[in-house]
Amino acid sequence: MANPTVAVLGAAGYAGAIAAQILYRHPSFELSAVTARAEAGQRLDDVHPKTRVPLELELYKDHTPDAAVVAYPHGAAAPVVAELRARGVRVVDLSADFRLRDRTTYDDWYGEHKAPEIFGQGVYGLPELNRDAVAGSDLVANPGCYPTAALLGLAPLAKAGLIGDVIIDGKSGVSGAGRGATATTHFISADENVSPYKIEGHRHTPEIEQELGALGNDVTVTFTPYLVPLAQGELVTSYVTPTRDVDADEISELFDDLYGAEPFIELRRGPVGVIDVRDTNYCRISWHHDPRTGRVIVFAAIDNLWKGAASQAVQNLNLMFGRPETEGLR
Ligand SMILES: NC(=O)C1=CN([C@@H]2O[C@H](COP(=O)(O)OP(=O)(O)OC[C@H]3O[C@@H](n4cnc5c(N)ncnc54)[C@H](OP(=O)(O)O)[C@@H]3O)[C@@H](O)[C@H]2O)C=CC1
Numbered sequence: 599m600a601n602p603t604v605a606v607l608g609a610a611g612y613a614g615a616i617a618a619q620i621l622y623r624h625p626s627f628e629l630s631a632v633t634a635r636a637e638a639g640q641r642l643d644d645v646h647p648k649t650r651v652p653l654e655l656e657l658y659k660d661h662t663p664d665a666a667v668v669a670y671p672h673g674a675a676a677p678v679v680a681e682l683r684a685r686g687v688r689v690v691d692l693s694a695d696f697r698l699r700d701r702t703t704y705d706d707w708y709g710e711h712k713a714p715e716i717f718g719q720g721v722y723g724l725p726e727l728n729r730d731a732v733a734g735s736d737l738v739a740n741p742g743c744y745p746t747a748a749l750l751g752l753a754p755l756a757k758a759g760l761i762g763d764v765i766i767d768g769k770s771g772v773s774g775a776g777r778g779a780t781a782t783t784h785f786i787s788a789d790e791n792v793s794p795y796k797i798e799g800h801r802h803t804p805e806i807e808q809e810l811g812a813l814g815n816d817v818t819v820t821f822t823p824y825l826v827p828l829a830q831g832e833l834v835t836s837y838v839t840p841t842r843d844v845d846a847d848e849i850s851e852l853f854d855d856l857y858g859a860e861p862f863i864e865l866r867r868g869p870v871g872v873i874d875v876r877d878t879n880y881c882r883i884s885w886h887h888d889p890r891t892g893r894v895i896v897f898a899a900i901d902n903l904w905k906g907a908a909s910q911a912v913q914n915l916n917l918m919f920g921r922p923e924t925e926g927l928r
């Protein structure tokens with residue numbers, strides 16, 4: 599039987615280009631189209647040479663592949679996802695348009711939803727925590743990069759209901775902001791600098807709270823993101839005040855039980871760094887119990903464009919199409 603066809607929409611963007619790069623070499627999918635607007639007519643490997651994908655970027659029309667990875671900004675994604683779903687195309691959406699389950703929360707943080715008729719149909723695509731639901735889904739909402747690292751770091755504690763309070767500090771490389779440079783992400787502002795942003799509230803906060811709640815730990819989180827002078831990479835540090843006294847043996851058991859068999863989670867004893875997961879689908883996690891304060895500090899490192907976006911989308915596609923979860927990703 600022929601391999602399922604997959605189109606990448608928004609392949610001239612950072613995340614879309616990497617999704618195309620992975621899918622072009624994937625043994626079980628055929629990359630059937632890569633789309634763009636301004637750069638339509640150019641080859642993807644001219645626009646993004648590192649991808650080595652010699653396919654011509656086309657304007658999106660009425661492509662009907664078996665599946666699509668939609669790599670548009672939030673708001674722009676929803677109507678196109680609705681169109682694709684109406685034609686029976688299975689979708690992994692990289693934007694935030696189908697991640698939240700409460701419509702009012704979405705509208706408060708993102709503005710009015712552009713495809714309300716299918717709002718709420720997306721399955722939250724964090725495979726380590728939601729594998730079975732992803733496997734049966736036709737519409738997967740790929741998580742945001744900060745929520746990916748924060749939730750993977752916190753899940754063992756959340757599943758045990760141990761998070762009483764948590765402060766989350768996330769540091770991201772500049773590619774997290776996408777291809778369009780702004781005054782803040784311009785080289786001149788970002789180089790040799792570390793700076794917090796969205797200190798009044800980042801839109802990933804409700805996403806993290808929603809998924810911690812789904813794990814059985816309702817908690818109001820404090821989240822502050824920082825821009826750091828890296829191209830790719832993200833380190834999320836979570837300072838947890840537990841609901842009761844815990845010791846290192848208990849924490850160790852929780853992390854080992856949840857992640858011992860996970861192909862893309864690397865538990866480490868010492869500090870983790872973003873360079874160790876660069877251009878991979880791995881999430882490296884370490885934790886530290888501080889008996890002086892009683893807090894548990896969890897560190898999680900990912901590549902924002904890979905596990906935080908494009909390679910996680912392929913991990914989700916693998917599950918949706920019954921392929922081995924690691925295929926094309928190691
Ligand atoms: N960068 C990251 O670390 C992460 C990104 N994401 C999400 O993934 C998605 C893509 O992000 P990223 O690749 O970084 O973004 P980019 O800005 O690099 O790329 C987005 C692409 O979307 C296309 N686009 C923009 N507006 C529209 C529109 N109105 N209609 C159709 N196409 C449009 C653009 O295509 P063209 O150039 O052809 O106009 C552009 O290439 C976003 O939803 C983002 O939030 C999620 C997690 C992490």
Ligand SMILES: CC(=O)N[C@@H](CCC(=O)OP(=O)(O)O)C(=O)O
Nearest residue numbers: 692693694742743744770774775
């Ligand atoms: C450094 C930087 O700007 N990062 C982005 C996160 C990108 C991401 O995960 O995006 P979505 O949730 O929008 O898909 C930001 O903070 O907006």
